[in-house]
Amino acid sequence: xxxxxxxxxxxxxxxxxxxxxxxxxxxxxxxxxxxxxxxxxxxxxxxxxxxxxxxxxxxxxxxxxxxxxxxxxxxxxxxxxxxxxxxxxxxxxxxxxxxxxxxxxxxxxxxxxxxxxxxxxxxxxxxxxxxxxx
Amino acid sequence: xxxxxxxxxxxxxxxxxxxxxxxxxxxxxxxxxxxxxxxxxxxxxxxxxxxxxxxxxxxxxxxxxxxxxxxxxxxxxxxxxxxxxxxxxxxxxxxxxxxxxxxxxxxxxxxxxxxxxxxxxxxxxxxxxxxxxxxxxxxxxxxxxxxxxxxxxxxxxxxxxxxxxxxxxxxxxxxxxxxxxxxxxxxxxxxxxxxxxxxxxxxxxxxxxxxxxxxxxxxxxxxxxxxxxxxxxxxxxxxxxxxxxxxxxxxxxxxxxxxxxxxxxxxxxxxxxxxxxxxxxxxxxxxxxxxxxxxxxxxxxxxxxxxxxxxxxxxxxxxxxxxxxxxxxxxxxxxxxxxxxxxxxxxxxxxxxxxxxxxxxxxxxxxxxxxxxxxxxxxxxxxxxxxxxxxxxxxxxxxxxxxxxxxxxxxxxxxxxxxxxxxxxxxxxxxxxxxxxxxxxxxxxxxxxxxxxxxxxxxxxxxxxxxxxxxxxxxxxxxxxxxxxxxxxxxxxxxxxxxxxx
Numbered sequence: 001x002x003x004x005x006x007x008x009x010x011x012x013x014x015x016x017x018x019x020x021x022x023x024x025x026x027x028x029x030x031x032x033x034x035x036x037x038x039x040x041x042x043x044x045x046x047x048x049x050x051x052x053x054x055x056x057x058x059x060x061x062x063x064x065x066x067x068x069x070x071x072x073x074x075x076x077x078x079x080x081x082x083x084x085x086x087x088x089x090x091x092x093x094x095x096x097x098x099x100x101x102x103x104x105x106x107x108x109x110x111x112x113x114x115x116x117x118x119x120x121x122x123x124x125x126x127x128x129x130x131x132x133x134x
Numbered sequence: 135x136x137x138x139x140x141x142x143x144x145x146x147x148x149x150x151x152x153x154x155x156x157x158x159x160x161x162x163x164x165x166x167x168x169x170x171x172x173x174x175x176x177x178x179x180x181x182x183x184x185x186x187x188x189x190x191x192x193x194x195x196x197x198x199x200x201x202x203x204x205x206x207x208x209x210x211x212x213x214x215x216x217x218x219x220x221x222x223x224x225x226x227x228x229x230x231x232x233x234x235x236x237x238x239x240x241x242x243x244x245x246x247x248x249x250x251x252x253x254x255x256x257x258x259x260x261x262x263x264x265x266x267x268x269x270x271x272x273x274x275x276x277x278x279x280x281x282x283x284x285x286x287x288x289x290x291x292x293x294x295x296x297x298x299x300x301x302x303x304x305x306x307x308x309x310x311x312x313x314x315x316x317x318x319x320x321x322x323x324x325x326x327x328x329x330x331x332x333x334x335x336x337x338x339x340x341x342x343x344x345x346x347x348x349x350x351x352x353x354x355x356x357x358x359x360x361x362x363x364x365x366x367x368x369x370x371x372x373x374x375x376x377x378x379x380x381x382x383x384x385x386x387x388x389x390x391x392x393x394x395x396x397x398x399x400x401x402x403x404x405x406x407x408x409x410x411x412x413x414x415x416x417x418x419x420x421x422x423x424x425x426x427x428x429x430x431x432x433x434x435x436x437x438x439x440x441x442x443x444x445x446x447x448x449x450x451x452x453x454x455x456x457x458x459x460x461x462x463x464x465x466x467x468x469x470x471x472x473x474x475x476x477x478x479x480x481x482x483x484x485x486x487x488x489x490x491x492x493x494x495x496x497x498x499x500x501x502x503x504x505x506x507x508x509x510x511x512x513x514x515x516x517x518x519x520x521x522x523x524x525x526x527x528x529x530x531x532x533x534x535x536x537x538x539x540x541x542x543x544x545x546x547x548x549x550x551x552x553x554x555x556x557x558x559x560x561x562x563x564x565x566x567x568x569x570x571x572x573x574x575x576x577x578x579x580x581x582x583x584x585x586x587x588x589x590x591x592x593x594x595x596x597x598x599x600x601x602x603x604x605x606x607x608x609x610x611x612x613x614x615x616x617x618x619x620x621x622x623x624x625x626x627x628x629x630x631x632x633x634x635x636x
Contacts, residue, residue, distance in 0.1 A: 028623060029634040039619075043626055047547055050224040057220060057378075061213065065370045068358055075206075075357040083356035085206040090419045093213050094412030097220050101405045104224050109398065112628040119631050 024119045038119065045111045053104045061093055139457030140281030147319070147464045148296055154315045155300035158308030175310055175393040181406030183310045184390050186317030186465075187473035188215070188407075189414060190266075191273030192527045194320060194466040197415075199438040201422035205355035210370060212415035214377025216408060222382040223404040228397035229546045229625035230388065234635075237480050238388050238538060245545045247615040248553035254560050256485045258537050259385040260507075262530050263478035266384070267471060267511040268518075269526040273436070274467040275515065280437050281460045289467075290515050294508045297471045301479065301508075302501045309472050310393065316469040317410065323462025324417045324439075327455040331424055331446050338446075355426075365586040368593065373528075376592030380531035383538030386473035389480060396629045439463070471508075478507035528590075529571040536563030536595040540603050546625055548604075549618045555607030563599025567591045 027035030068074050068085065077084040175183070193212065200208040235241040238259055243252040274289030282288070300312055360366035360373075381387060394400040418439075425438045428445050440463065443455035482503035483496075491499060537560050544551045544559075570591035587594065607614075615621075617636055624635035 025631060025633050028627075031619060036619075039623060039626070043547070043622070046626065053224045054221065057217065061217060062371075062374065065210075065359055065367060065374070069367050072357075083206070085209070085356050085358040086419060086423075089206060089209040089213060089358045091416055094216060094408075094416060097217055098405070098408050098412060101220050101223050101408045104220075105401050105405050108228070108401065112398075116628055116631050119633075 023121065028119070038115075042111065042115045046108060049104065049107050049111065053100055056100060057097075060096065064089060136453065137282050139453045140278075140460045143457040143461035144278070144282070144292070144464050147461045147468070148292070150315070150319075151296060151300060151312055151465075151468055155303065155308045155312045158311040174395055177394070177399050177403040177406055179310065179314050180390065180393060180399075180403045181410055182314035182317045184313075184387070184403065184407045185410040185414070186313035186315070186320065186469045187386055187390065188411070188470070189317065189320055189466055190470035190527070191270055191277075191463065191466050193414070193418070194324070194463050195273065195277065195436055195439050196527075198418040198421035198425070199436055201419050202425040202438050206358040207360050207366075207370065209358055209419065210373055211377065212411075212418065214374055215381065216411040216415060217378050218381025219404055219407050219411065221378050222387075223401060223408070226382050226542050226546055227391060227400045227404045230391050230542065231394050231400035232397045232625050232627075232629070233621075234624065236392060237477070237484065238385060239481060239485065242541060242545070242556065245615075245618075245621055246551065246553040246556055247617065248556075251553050251556050251560075252485075254557055255538075255541070256481050258533075258560065258564060259481045260478055262383070262534055262538075263385050263474045263481075263507070264511045264514070265526060265533065266386070266530040267474050267478075267508075268515055270467050270471045270474070271511060271515040272526070274464075274471075276436050277440065277460070277463050277467070280440055281456075287516055290512055293464075293467045293471055294512045296468055297475050298504060298508055301472055301475050301504050309476055312472060313469045316465040319465045320462045320469075321410075321414055323458045323465070324414065327443055327459055328417055328420050328424075330451070330455060331442065332420070334446050335424060335427065362586075365583060368586055369590045372590035372593035375596060376528070376532045376535045376590070378535075379539040379592070379596060380533075380535035382542055383534030384530070385477035385481070386470070388538070389477040390473070398628070475504055475507045479504040482506055529567075532567045532571060532590075532592045532595065533564060535592050536567040536599050539596065540600045544600070544603055544607075548607075549622055550607055550611060550614055551603065551618075552607045552610045552613045553615075554610040554613060555603045555605075558606040559599045559603030562602040563595055566595040566598055570595065 024034075024038060026032075028039055029035070075083060075085055079087045193215065197208065197212055200211070230241065233241050233244060235244050239252045239255040242255045243249065271290035271293060274293040275286045276289070278284050278289035278292065279286055300308060354361060358370075360369040362369070391400050391403075394403055421439050421442060424446065425442055428442070439459050440456065443459060444452040446452070447455060479500060480503075483500045487494065487499040487503045487506075488496070491502070494502070540559050540563065541556055545556070570588040574585070574589040620634070620636035623633055627633055627635075
């Protein structure tokens, strides 16, 4: 008991390098509530997009039979000498379907890029702020 | 009428199909090659293959004749067959590929963890596949009878023989090349004759022949609705629903999505399919209009495309064009039958032949299954008397829309689906649609609401299946599979993100 001082203790911060490698994929793999939020946001974004495209399809293409039933004169309208039904249901529908599909693919891939960026970006600390949760 | 163009066309298409298939065999070695072409088919090639497989006898021959006879209401068939791919694109394309399953029953079993769901799905795949093969064989019988003057059995037997050789030798890898080739063959066989016919028609019209629009004044020909007021409107909408939703449930369509490298490629493939189908389906109404202008027989709906060239262009030109459209029609039977045979054989291999004959190597088990997949509907067609080609196709779409569509959509987007709910919905939707259409095929006399509802069941059988699936799943919520969330991760997250996908 000649020396009352306690032994020297080395004080360090949390291991920074390991923390820097932690990505948000862990939250999904370990099924944390936060992981559920990430996955839920992707699912909602993709499903919402799908439903908007389907709604556009239902209103435009799906509305055609109703339009022809409600306005009987529509079938007699001629465009460039061909009946309106042949032009719209026979031709115009196809490029329109392609446009809807193209819009969908672009947006869906954008959602996935955002999700990938969010999950693979490294967070500074395990419990750091998640200000950019989308 | 000479049979030379028909014989030449059938022989050439058969040789070309076998040659392209043999080319594919060189790349086909493993069981994975047989089932899913080792999941390495790029979007451009895969979209051509899907287009080639999808454009069946009904698309190549049936639609033009139906429009010629019944008018613009029949335009909804090609529109629905194309829009079905948009619905498939936005709801199932990428997740289905990411599920990593070989076949539809594989998907159901992986998602719900139940052998019982798998058994129901396998039965439905085989049933829908055979239902769809019947009209292909029937169409082959009619076409070869018209083109070659042959007895009725020749068409189905020739088609099944060629299908068996190309499917059995190279499986999916080989079939992918065959079908991509056949899409372009079909498009050529439809476009080149129509271009010639339009030029001839323009000349004839200058000389005083009435054009299609002048003849279109006929009662209701240009109205895109089924006749009969509210019942007609119901029939049209129910048909739209069946085709929009049924496409994703056809086994030969679904199986092709497993051949994409990843989810993103699956989406791009589907987009390309939308373009390829759109280009194709613009043409049949032109045949219908020309058939009307030249007074082709309105009673015979199946052979309009085959008869028109001779009617419009006399002499050698007409014979050459007839050979071309016959080649296209024959390619249509071959490609759709091959796709269906691969899909049915894939399921039979996994659920029957590999289980019953465990010592058989994978590829041999697939070949045995392919023989069963083709021979059963072949025998059925030879035994059954003539039946409606279009009606059998319609039945297949209605059944697919009422069973696999709710299963796929709910399985992909709703974590709460249970095995009990899935089985209940599949049984209710399947029985409802099958009973309804069987009733209609057996008795098509009355014109009341009951017959209208049963004749085009999708508008009530699809919601019924969905409600049953959701309701029973809610009641058995305790049985939601434990891995459901992990499976959702696998279905919806891009492959680039390193995640545990179970």
